[in-house]
Amino acid sequence: MSRIHDMGGRFGHGPVDPGRPDDPVFAADWHARALAVTLAAGALGQWTLDASRHARERLAPRDYLTFSYYEKWLAALADLLVETGVLTQEDLAAAGRNSGTDAPHPLSAKKLKAEDVARVLARGGPADRPCPAEPAFTTGQKVRARRPAENHLVAGGHTRLPDYAAGATGRIIRVHGCHVLPDSNAHGLGEAPEPLYTVAFPASRLWAHPENPRDEVTLDLWQSYLEPA
């Protein structure tokens, strides 16, 4: 079944607090620091964006629901650093100690330098790739999202098919070319690019009590998430 991060449609979360237009970008200094440490550590190149999402989604459900946004980032970062061997558990246990020196780390040559930040952020990480084959679907075609909404390569693994769309029928409204498949890439199984489509689902196909029969929800879904309908 779906994992804790898969929130679309869930009941019980109460009203949205829209905040104020002049709210600061970062509500606390440590939020900014958490974002920056995460981006700088990511620049070491030891994991993909898909793997970092997977790390956040794997937090214990109780942690996921009680941690604030950037606490999730920090916890996932610490877990990734150990899992990829960048740091050891001993390093983490001693991480608060602000003294002593360490031998240079084998990855220190990959350290993101201040003068390279603008270039690295501007480069980003495009996810489009050459298509290994012609897309199977075209704009206007009816498709059904596969069910269950699970990773079909790795049990309990990362996927970008939300549970609320599983089994629902919609129509293709955009073809994006081929993009890296997160279900594979998050687990180090290769980029496995596939055609990516925007699929529009009538709200009445997703919810027992849609607000308005005209309303729609669109999702960006990979070809292996879909079957002809």
Add this chain to the structure above:
Amino acid sequence: MPGRLRRGWTCAHLRITLRPMPHDHHDDHPHALLPPEPALRVKALETILARKGLIDPAALDEIIDTYQNRIGPKNGAMVVARAWTDPEFRARLLENATAVVADLGFFGRQGEHVVAVENTPEVHNMVVCTLCSCYPWPLLGIPPAWYKSDAYRSRAVREPRKVLAEFGVTLPPETAVRVWDSTAEVRYLVIPMRPDGTEGLDVEQLAALVTRDSMVGTGLPKAPA
């Protein structure tokens, strides 16, 4: 070397017994080894990574300055104002937003693939990321807290009109709501409808009316003064 072996055993033993923290006693992820208080947790991570030469604190300052002061909704507002005033620009934007906004200098992390969607009297567009917090950083900056909240992520797809009402927006029933759930690396920019009474305004004056929320679809542009 019995002494070394013994010391090794002791360290391993200590690691296990020290591991549970009040905050995380129920899981055995490595993050539970860090201080539970988040400001101390980030400080600890920054300290150990800097000590090993893996991060440069000056680079962190640069990243923060970028997203705190340089990249934000003003970028997206300029795109919207151009689309309102230049039909040829608007047509190209709706056809291939990635290339058009890149020409304006808006590209990079979390904006590698951009699609612009236009509000009309028939369709109101609204953007969410139910699975995490995907958002067009080069155009709108870092997402606000509400965009990342459990309430917005869970409800925007199921009851967008009730969510819009919480933002003070009420749509007529004849207007369809189309909610874009950002499940891949495509980032969506909503082009809101140009407000009435803005015929004489130039691009800069128009851009000042374009709010962040109006480009996510949870708000409308400001009315002219």
